Amino acid sequence: MTFSVEQTSVGPRRHGSAAEAEVLRAHAEDAFAAELAALAARDDRPRPARWRLSPWAVATYLLGGTLADGTVITPKYVGPRRIVEVAVTTLATDRALLLLGVPGTAKTWVSEHLAAAVSGDSTLLVQGTAGTPEEAIRYGWNYARLLAHGPSRDALVPSPVMRAMADGTTVRVEELTRIPADVQDTLITILSEKTLPIPELGQEVQAVRGFNLIATANDRDRGVNDLSSALRRRFNTVVLPLPETPEAEVDIVSRRVDQIGRSLDLPAATDGIDEIRRVVTVFRELRDGVTTDGRTKLKSPSGTLSTAEAISVVTNGLALAAHFGDGVLRAGDVAAGIQGAVVRDPAADRVVWQEYLETVVRERDGWTDFYRACREAGA
Template sequence: MTAPTTDTGLLRPHAEQAYAAELAALAAADDRPRPPSWELSPWAVVTYLLGGVLPDGTAIIPKYIGPRRLLEVAVSTLATDRALLLLGVPGTAKTWVSEHLAAAVSGNSTLLVQGTSGTAEEAIRYGWNYARLLAEGPSEAALVPSPVMTAMRTGKIARIEELTRIPSDVQDALITVLSEKTLPVPELGSEVQAAKGFTVIATANDRDRGVNDLSSALRRRFNTVVLPLPAGEDEEVAIVTRRVAELGAALELPPVPAAAEEIRRVVRVFRELRAGVTADGRTKLKSPSGTLSTAEAISVITNGIALSAHFGDGVLRASDIAGAVLGSVIKDPVADSVVWTEYLEAVVRERPEWADFYRACREVSG
């Protein structure tokens, strides 16, 4: 298990704060060409994300476990004049990868627009300090830059989370920014031209319904990289184990021994219900309405550790995770309850080594 390399004392430090020591070591060892305004070379950025050992012996903790080629494509995109769209189902680490890419490339992951149905155009373009606007009229001092405008001025990366949740007319405010690399300010008769190094990383969830699809004009401005779910059980277990350790350290949870067995069990449950078939391929299953993502598995285990540490005997047991597993699976009280009951009786009950998990789940299921 691993934890961030720098103790900041913050509950949720930004990537450039939590891993400041690693980024500094990479910068010192990095002798490869760097694109304009980049803190690291493309090779060093990928090493930061995937992990490795530097010539001086410094160990770089993997931030992402997945195909190397995907990250190489993403980083190469950032080195061109194209924006990057990270696409995938919930829990595929889109936000996590976006943050760490911005931290490694720009040294700043905080130029962020959080997309919602209420996101206004000012969040992408600019707004106004209305007190100054009324008192002085339009002026540079009265203008309130968006994170995108700030990134353009400083040659940094702007991050846009959940792009497809933003109304379509607001999304299209990005077209001129991404194609012309300028942001007009007609009220001042001026414009902001992007400094070298500026680009945008956006994320989008391809499982949401009722969201705003990107226009063809906007989609052409992005290179899209699809982040997949973990390919195998061992890979997903490794991801959950690493992130649980990081969260436990940040939250200062008491150490809980022997968590590996329960981590693997939660991952197995989630993967089987996601796939609609047991791991051995013998039993077909109904899938619940939720995504049962890796991120949810991390949350289940972290909650179980807190429960065990504060209200149990300090050992993570089936009874500590059963309630959180139930809450993750049953999003629709009617349909998902049927799915879960069938899974318990047809799969969990038939595994003698899962007898404790079966009893705990039946108890919390009522």
């Protein structure tokens, strides 16, 4: 016997309402509703079952472009086009998608926008942690009803995965390798048989066309809860790389900081592009273990110094400039944030940071203000 899941919600989604304007971080399908609507209106290519857009339009939404009527679609992901095309194509098949990469390579960001473009809803989400229970992936119970009436349809609480299976939509599982191995493996039957048994009711949920799953995993978490070979075979894996060039990384940081800054009423990031470029340079050199000119080898700190951390440093710097400065991003606004990102292990990383300041920053033309700001910040 199959089992249908009724749609449940904590409240109505109020697109375009005054209340939505006050949301600190809107869901992708709300923040970019105009772009998604423009793409849908002009998308005449074949769409897989229950997809809001064609695969071509989904890729255009992520990578950006200009439509025939002049509508500009802003890039959500700056990187190799083929990576996005493979990810989108995977979702159009019966294979689940695993986005793999080091911290800060936009895995969560990409998964959210993929779900928004494909299904119009990025909120079906399982957040992986060491304490994620099996119920988060399968289903749970309303214990008051369970005790009063026993196992029944009304007592069952569907998980986001179960709801996506029943509705033919996309569900996201974040930080899959953080989830205990025995809980991870509850996905095997779901991904291979496209069914979720409910033995207590003698029923099952069968996935309808349009259902698929996007998982993210962190390269640095290998060995925490490695995926079993059986589960890994159920995924097509797409590795998201770090930005190839400094220019690409500066572009990513600037765009994302602008988006965050608008919601926080911060100054435009473009006014501090020189400092953004400096943050990116420091992160890339310490991450790569060599200066940009290739002349000086460097020790790398224990942290990842990812693009996401650069975005955080610049956003915090803009807040400092707005509230305690003249609104222009300067070296003193980012110095403490950079030091905090680099020096994660006070014993080892502080030596790396001080050596970098003395051998590279101090001698670099035009970086005197940054050197002084870092020293004043306690380096």
